[in-house]
Amino acid sequence: MPRRWINCRVIVRVCGLLLLGAVFTVAAAWGPAVPFWLMDRDYRTPSIATNAEIRWWRATVSPAADHEPTYVWRLDHSLVGSDAVSMHWARESAWAAGYRCRFGLPLRSMGYDTWTVHPDASGSGWHLSWHWPFDVHRDGRVRTANLPLTPIWSGFAVDTLFFAALSALILTGWRRMIRRRRIKRGRCPACKYPIGTSPVCTECGEALTVQVST
Ligand SMILES: [Zn+2]
Secondary structure, eight states, X not given: OOHHHHHHHHHHHHHHHHHXXXXXXXXXXXXXXXXXXXXXXXXXXXXXXXXXXXXHIXXXXXXXXXXXXXXXXXXXXXXXXXXXXXXXEEETTEEEEEEEEEEOSSSOOEEXXXXXXXXXXXXXXXXXXXXXXXXXEETTEEEEEEEEOEEOHHHHHHHHHHHHHHHHHHHHHHHHHHHHHHHHTTBOTTTOOBOOSXXXXXXXXXXXXXXXXX
């Protein structure tokens, strides 16, 4: 078997696992995001902003001003796989507010933000980060759920590797189980063809050392 062909197969397999890991990462972020947007969200628990949240506030909500958030609240009921914070600042008639929501498991991998500044030089109301809104009918009302589309690259990378490794484990286990079952039934573990006395499968050429020794 040419060596290059094996390397190619390994690369394809790793890429496939990483792609699967990325799909699961998105699913693990959107999974908590839907109930999060549909539940009643009360930000009434006073809290302290994390360094990442302060960095986000400075960069996004008030890049031109020197104001820091005066009030920081979190949800009364937190949801697994989500971090949400509400930050506010006010002085006389000026005020700013921001909601920063992060989703994903095991780490937060995708986010969605809303914020506003008054008086705002651009004159627009609430700013919305990249998101995918869709309406859901619930309890006779129409509610909008927002799926987060802004990746948090560090978390996305870790989650992708986590789910890729998990997929590899499950797929390896599954393949091992299938092979063992075929051997038990007197069939080639690779192609399911009935095994004779040959040490090599007459159909696909698979070495049958395991079968011969048992
Ligand atoms: Zn075979």
